[in-house]
Amino acid sequence: MKKTIPLLIVIVGGFIWVLWAFSPHYYIQEDFxxxxxxxxxxxxxxFAMLLGIMSLFMMHTAKIRRKAPKWQFSYFxxxxxxxxxxxxxxxxxxxxGPLMWIFENTQMPxxxxxxxxxxxxxxxxxxxAFRARSPEATVLLVAAVVVMLAQVPIGVKMSKHLPAISQWILDVPNLASKRGIALGVGLGGVATSLKILLGIERSYLGGGD
Amino acid sequence: MSFELMSNLVAVFFTMCIFSFLYKDNPFYQMAEQLLVGISLGYGLVFTYERVFIPYVYQPIVLKHNWVLIFPAILGMLYLFRFSRKLSWLSRYPIAFSMMAVGAGVPMGIHAGILVQMRQAMVPLETTNLVLIFLGTIAVLLYFFFSKAHTGVYGKFVNVGKWYMMIGFGASFGLTVMARISLLIGRIQFLVDVFGFIK
Structure with a gap:
C-alpha cells in the first residue's frame, strides 16, 4: 500500500505510455x-505549487523562530x-495593474x-583557468576568447578572419563535442528511464516504509 | 515626481541593491534577494491560480460539473502530506502518477537523444570538416567508455576527444559570457538612461 501500489502505478502506467509512443489507436491517443x-x-x-510555497514558508518560519543567522531578512x-x-x-x-507594476519594476530588474x-x-x-596553465585550460580559454571577440566590433577590427574562425569553432569541434555528449546523455537518459520503468530505480519514492 | 520616474527609481534602487554584492555581501543585497524570492513566488502563485487552477480545476468541476476531476484534485492534495511524518507515504501517489510519463521517455529519448544524433553524424564524409566532426564525435564518445584502458594508440585517439571537448566548452563559455555581458550592458544602459546622463 505504501510503496508497492505507487510502484505498480509507475510500471503499468509507464508501459501504457510506451504504447502511446508507438500506437496510433483511438483508445491510447484519445481515451488515455x-x-x-x-x-x-x-x-x-x-497543488505541487502549493507544496513549494508551504515548503518555503516552513523554512522561513523556522528560521525566524530559531533566530538563525540573517533571520531578519526572512520578513522580506x-x-x-x-x-x-x-x-x-x-x-x-x-x-x-499593480501586479505587473511589481513585476516590471522589481522582479524583472x-x-x-x-x-x-x-x-x-x-x-x-x-x-x-588561465592561471592553471595547463594545455587544456589554454585551449578552452583561446576558444572562448575567439568566440567572444568575434561577436564584438573590436574583434573584427583586430582581424577580419576572426568571425570565420569563430564560426568554424562553433560548427566543427564544438558540434562534434556537443554531439558526443548528447549521445552519451541520450543513452544515460534512456537507461535511467528503463530502470524507473522496470522498478529497479525507486529513489523518487523517497525513504521510509 | 511623475509616476514613471518613481517606478524607474524603484527599479534603480533594487538594481543597485543587487549590484552592491560586487563590493561584498551586505544587508541591502540580502533584503533584495529575499524580496526577489518572495515576489517571484507570489507571481507564480497568482499565475498558477489564474492559468491552471481556474481553467482546469474550478471551471470543469464547479461550472461544468465534470465530477470525475475531483479525483485528480484530491490526488494533487496528497502532495501536501509530504510534511506529515506518519502520512508522508500518501505523497507517493501523485509523484507516481506524474512519473508514469517516464514510459514515453524511453522511445522518445531513443529517438531524440540517440537516433537523430546518429543520423546527423552518419553522413557521407565528403569534406574535411565532416571528417573532423565524425572523428571528434567518436573520440568524445570513446572518452567516456571506461571498460577499456585508455592506453597506447587507443588512448591517444581517445585523448583527442578531450581536446574536442575543451574547445566545445570554451565556445560555450564564450557564448555564455557574451550573453551575461549583454545583460550587464542592458542594466547599465537602464541606469544611465534613468539618471539622464545621456540623451
Missing part, C-alpha cells in the same frame, strides 16, 4: 492521453510574497541584474 492523462495531470498540478520574503499575491488576487494580472552579476564571476573563473 487526451481524455484521461492530460486533464488529470492539469488538475493535480496546481514574506512581505514580497504577500504584497505580490494581494496585488495579483485583488487587481488581476492585466498590464498596468532584480533577476536581470542577478544574471548580469555572473559576468563578473565568469571573468574571475576565466582568470583562474
Amino acid at each position: 492521453y487526451n481524455k484521461f492523462y492530460l486533464p488529470w495531470s492539469y488538475a493535480s498540478s496546481p 520574503f514574506f512581505a514580497g510574497f504577500v504584497i505580490t499575491s494581494v496585488a495579483g488576487f485583488g487587481w488581476g494580472t492585466q498590464k498596468g 532584480m533577476s536581470a541584474t542577478m544574471f548580469s552579476l555572473l559576468a563578473f564571476y565568469m571573468a574571475s573563473a576565466a582568470y583562474k
Whole structure:
C-alpha cells in the first residue's frame, strides 16, 4: 500500500505510455492521453505549487523562530510574497495593474541584474583557468576568447578572419563535442528511464516504509 | 515626481541593491534577494491560480460539473502530506502518477537523444570538416567508455576527444559570457538612461 501500489502505478502506467509512443489507436491517443492523462495531470498540478510555497514558508518560519543567522531578512520574503499575491488576487494580472507594476519594476530588474552579476564571476573563473596553465585550460580559454571577440566590433577590427574562425569553432569541434555528449546523455537518459520503468530505480519514492 | 520616474527609481534602487554584492555581501543585497524570492513566488502563485487552477480545476468541476476531476484534485492534495511524518507515504501517489510519463521517455529519448544524433553524424564524409566532426564525435564518445584502458594508440585517439571537448566548452563559455555581458550592458544602459546622463 505504501510503496508497492505507487510502484505498480509507475510500471503499468509507464508501459501504457510506451504504447502511446508507438500506437496510433483511438483508445491510447484519445481515451488515455487526451481524455484521461492530460486533464488529470492539469488538475493535480496546481497543488505541487502549493507544496513549494508551504515548503518555503516552513523554512522561513523556522528560521525566524530559531533566530538563525540573517533571520531578519526572512520578513522580506514574506512581505514580497504577500504584497505580490494581494496585488495579483485583488487587481488581476492585466498590464498596468499593480501586479505587473511589481513585476516590471522589481522582479524583472532584480533577476536581470542577478544574471548580469555572473559576468563578473565568469571573468574571475576565466582568470583562474588561465592561471592553471595547463594545455587544456589554454585551449578552452583561446576558444572562448575567439568566440567572444568575434561577436564584438573590436574583434573584427583586430582581424577580419576572426568571425570565420569563430564560426568554424562553433560548427566543427564544438558540434562534434556537443554531439558526443548528447549521445552519451541520450543513452544515460534512456537507461535511467528503463530502470524507473522496470522498478529497479525507486529513489523518487523517497525513504521510509 | 511623475509616476514613471518613481517606478524607474524603484527599479534603480533594487538594481543597485543587487549590484552592491560586487563590493561584498551586505544587508541591502540580502533584503533584495529575499524580496526577489518572495515576489517571484507570489507571481507564480497568482499565475498558477489564474492559468491552471481556474481553467482546469474550478471551471470543469464547479461550472461544468465534470465530477470525475475531483479525483485528480484530491490526488494533487496528497502532495501536501509530504510534511506529515506518519502520512508522508500518501505523497507517493501523485509523484507516481506524474512519473508514469517516464514510459514515453524511453522511445522518445531513443529517438531524440540517440537516433537523430546518429543520423546527423552518419553522413557521407565528403569534406574535411565532416571528417573532423565524425572523428571528434567518436573520440568524445570513446572518452567516456571506461571498460577499456585508455592506453597506447587507443588512448591517444581517445585523448583527442578531450581536446574536442575543451574547445566545445570554451565556445560555450564564450557564448555564455557574451550573453551575461549583454545583460550587464542592458542594466547599465537602464541606469544611465534613468539618471539622464545621456540623451
